[in-house]
Amino acid sequence: MKADSNKFPELNKTKFENRGKEFKLGIPVTNAITIGNSIAVGFGDGTVRIFRSGQISEPIKAHSGVVLSISKDGEDILTGGDDGRFLKISLDGEIKEIANFGSRWVDHVTAYNGSLVCTCGNIVYLWMPNKKEPKLLEHESTIGGVAFDSKGRRLAVSRYGGVTLWKKDYSNKWSSSNLIWKGSHNKVIFSTDDRFLVTSMQENQLHFWRLKDKTDSFMSGYGAKVKSFAFVYDSKFLVTSGSNEAICWPFDGNGPEGRKPICLPYVGNKLVTFVEPFPNENAIFTGLSDGSVFLSEIEKSTNTIIIRSFTESEVTTIAVTEDCSSILIGDIGGNILWTSIWDEEEK
C-alpha cells in the first residue's frame, strides 16, 4: 500500500484534495481561527498566515517562538506566544502588541465583544473595551484554559483543583465561585446553550458541571488525553478526541450521566487528534494521528466520507469558513489543505 502511494500519489487522493489546494510548508501548524471567510493559521515558528479563497498570505512575523493560542476580536486575530507577547493582528497583517510578559508564556487568549483576555501563569488579564489597563484575576495555580459563555457575562477559568467561574454584574464588577474537582483541568468550554461546562483533565478523561445545580460527573474510557472537544448542533452532542473513535456524548436533556456515547469508528484505527463541528449540522470533521480527515454524521455513522488521505503527520487543526463553503486542515508536519466542501453541482 505504502509503496503504491509513493509511486502514484495522485491515485490515493480524495476528490477534496484533487480540487483543493495543498501547501507543504514544513512548519508545525499549531492552531487556527475563522474570521468570516478567511482562516488565520498559527505556526510553530511564531508566524501567522491568512488563507482566503485558497490563497495564502505572506507570513506575518507575530511571535519569535510558537503561536501558543489564537482567537479573534471582531475582524482581528488575537494571539499568545511563547515569547510572552499578547498580540492583536489585523487581516492585512498589521500587528499591535497588547501586552508583553517577557519570559512568561501567554498560554491562552480569548475575547468577547471587545473585552480581551489573555492568561499568563496563574493570572487572567482582562482588558475591558477601551480600557488601557487590564484587570487582573488571580488564581492559585497555573491556568489550563479560559472561556466566555455565549453572553460574555461569565468567564470560566480552569486550573488545578477545578474551575473558577467569574461572573460580571451589571455594574461590571467581577465575583468568583469555585467548581471543585480534584486534579488538573486543562481546556474548558461552555455548551453553546450555556447549561454545561466541560473541562479536559491531565488524566485521560473529561469533567462536566451542570451549571443550574452544580452537579458534576466525568466522562472516561479514553486511551489518550482529550485535547480537542467541542459542542455540535445546539449542544446536542459533545464530540471528543482521545480515542480511536470520535466519542460523541449526548448533552441534550440532563446531560450524559447514565447514557452511552455514540462512537464513530474510522478506517485505520488511528488516534483521533482533532474534532471540529460542521456548523449547524449534527456532523463533525475528525482529524487523526496519521493526517487523515473524515466527515461524519453523528447519528448515521454509515454516512462517513474521507476528506483528506493520510500525510503521516497528526492533524492539529481543522477550520471551516463562515459561509461553510471551504475547510482548512493543518497538521504537525506543516501540510495544509484548503478545499471546498461542496461539489459544484451541490452548491
Added chain:
Amino acid sequence: MGETNKQVPVTVLTGFLGAGKTTLLNRILTEQHGKKYAVIVNEFGEQGIDNDLVVDADEEVFEMNNGCICCTVRGDLIRILSGLMKRADKLDAIIVETTGLADPAPVAQTFFVDQDVADRTKLDAIVTVADAVHLSTQLSDHHEAEEQVAFADVVLLNKIDLVDESRLDAVKERIKKINPFAKIIHTTKCGVSLSEILNLDAFNLKRILDTEPDFLTSDHDHEHDDDVTSLSFVSDTPLDMEKFQDWFSKLLQTKGQDILRTKGILDFTGENDRYVFQGVHMLMDASPMGKWPEGKERNSRLVFIGRNLESMNLKEGFENCKSA
C-alpha cells in the same frame, strides 16, 4: 518511556542555593557550540542566564488521580515541554533547573506518567550540584538535600578548592552512602566537560547494564534514623518471576513513599532474557533486555535507595523470591 530518535533529552539540574547551578548552566550555554538548548528556570532574576530560549516556570507539583498515593508530577513541566515540542526549530536538549529546596521525584515522575512528555522527550539524567563546603550540614538539616543526592545520576562536587582532603573524603563518603550509583565529579567553579553531564541517557534501561559495577557492594551500617541510605542484594540462584512480582509490587505499593529509587537486573527461572528495571518511588519502567552474555555468569542484582530501608525486611523478601 519509549525510545525513538525524536525524543529530546532533558537534563535536570538540582542542588542547593549557592551550590553553583547557575554557574554550571551558564557554562553549558556558553560552550554549546551551535547547539540549540531550551532552559527552564525557576529562580529567574537571581543571576542572568545567557540563552535566547529561557522559559520562566513555577514549580507546580500536583497529584495524579491514578490512585498512586505518592504520584506527584510537575504540571508546569508538562505544559512547557508540550509547548516546546510545537516549535519549528528542533531543540538539541532541554535543561530544567529546579529550586534549591525541590524534591526531584515529581520531575522524574513526570516522564513516567505523562504520555505526551514520554513520547517526545526523555529524561536524560539528574545532575546535582553540591557545595563541598556546605553539603554535610545541608544533608543533616534538609531532607531535600538528601533527596537531591539520592536521585542524582551525577553529583558535581563543586568548590573543592575550599576544603581540605580529609573533608573532601568525608563528604564523598556521605554521598556514596546515600547513592552508590551516582558518578561524583570534582570541580571548582563547575569546570566540567559537557560530555560528562549531557547526553548520558542515564534513565535508559540499557544504560543500567553498563553501570554494573555499581551493583557490587552491599556494605551498609544498620541505621535507624531518617537518613537516606542504600541497600543492595545479589543472588546467584535464579528468581521465581511470580514470587518476585508479587513481593515487589506489594513493597512499592506499601513502602513506595520511602523508597526513592530502585534499579535491578534480574535472572528469572526459565527465562533466557535479562530483566532490567528501574523505579522512582512507586513508578516502574521494566523490560527484558536481550539474552545474558555468553560466558558470563547469570545472577540477579537489586539496589534500593531510600529511608527506613532496614524496616522493610528487604533481605528476607528478596531471599523468598529465589526459586526452590
